[in-house]
Amino acid sequence: MKALTYYPSIPRFLAARALGKRFPSSWAPLRLVELPEPEPPPGWVRARVRLAGICGSDLALLFGKNSPRLSPFFSFPAVLGHEILAELEGSRVAVNPLLACAERGLEPCPACARGEEGLCQNVAEGSLAAGMLGYNRDLPGGWGGWIVAQPERLHLIPDGVPDQRAVLAEPLAVALRGLRRAFAKGDGYGFPGSVLIIGAGTIGLLSLALLRALGYRGRLDVVARHRMQADLARKLGASGVFASSRNALENIGAKEYKPILGPPVYRGGYEAVIEAAGSPSSLEAASWATREGGTVLLLGAAGEVRHDFSPHWFSELTWKGSYTYGRADFAYAVGMLPELNGLEELVAPPFSLPAWRHALAAIRQRRVVKAVFTPSNP
Known part of the structure; x- marks a missing residue:
């Protein structure tokens, strides 16, 4: 099968850091290679990939x-x-890509025992190499023709859900898990009076759609830097869409102060802010856009950043980080797909694997929100 494979290289890593913005696909350490179709281990199954997304990570x-x-x-x-x-015996399935204790041949760690495989202590232990599908040298991810998985990791897609909505099941589970961590109370949700989402990429827009689907009717504003993102945010139920967090804070009536150095700071912002962009500037904006005593949900993978922690303690903020999902989160996200009409508008027409450079360039140039591959294998 043809597969897009990542080959780590420190020189290319450094080149990508330095030149990636100017040359968005030239330095990516990817190769389209021919690999044998994977053989499923005992008790596993092999499924044909229909679509596979390109994630911010x-x-x-x-x-x-x-x-x-x-x-x-x-x-x-x-x-x-x-x-x-993917497709298994004629049925469409969303693939939970986690490789936790069960897949690694280990007794459940405390996290896995309570269904929180996203927090598995053994992601670098056991019979498999470190990492989940897509970041694992032993098992192929979705940027190829076939994957193998345990049957418990495959979730049937409900009838009537288009493929380009169904491929969003995994990032939808990420967003759902984050919202649950930030706002769940008892058997329901204790939503704040006002929420700002910073970043209108896939995770930000899915968080917006989920909040509305889960019953949140309060003020729900979005910072979107690009017109396509802004249009989608309005369609998905945003109360207001702004070009910057500063514009959003002005609109909500937060008070602006000018420090002796640096950009303005604020008092009286939003009760909760979802940071979904994963950049140094969005992390900084989320810190000051949150009202005193409020909550910041980190869904953007910011990586290594230099950050001013003053608002964390000065405003007594609660920070919630979220990365993947538990078993129930993934199943619940798949079950919500039928009611989330319009999500497929986030997904551009699929790219073939040989067109990977075009796919990466389309993302980096903000011509698409979500790019996906369709395998070129018959």
């Missing part, structure tokens, strides 16, 4: 934005792609 890896401190928990070279819609 994939881009961070390709363009040198990931923290090297996380390197023990992934293994390369690897076929990338962890947002996977």
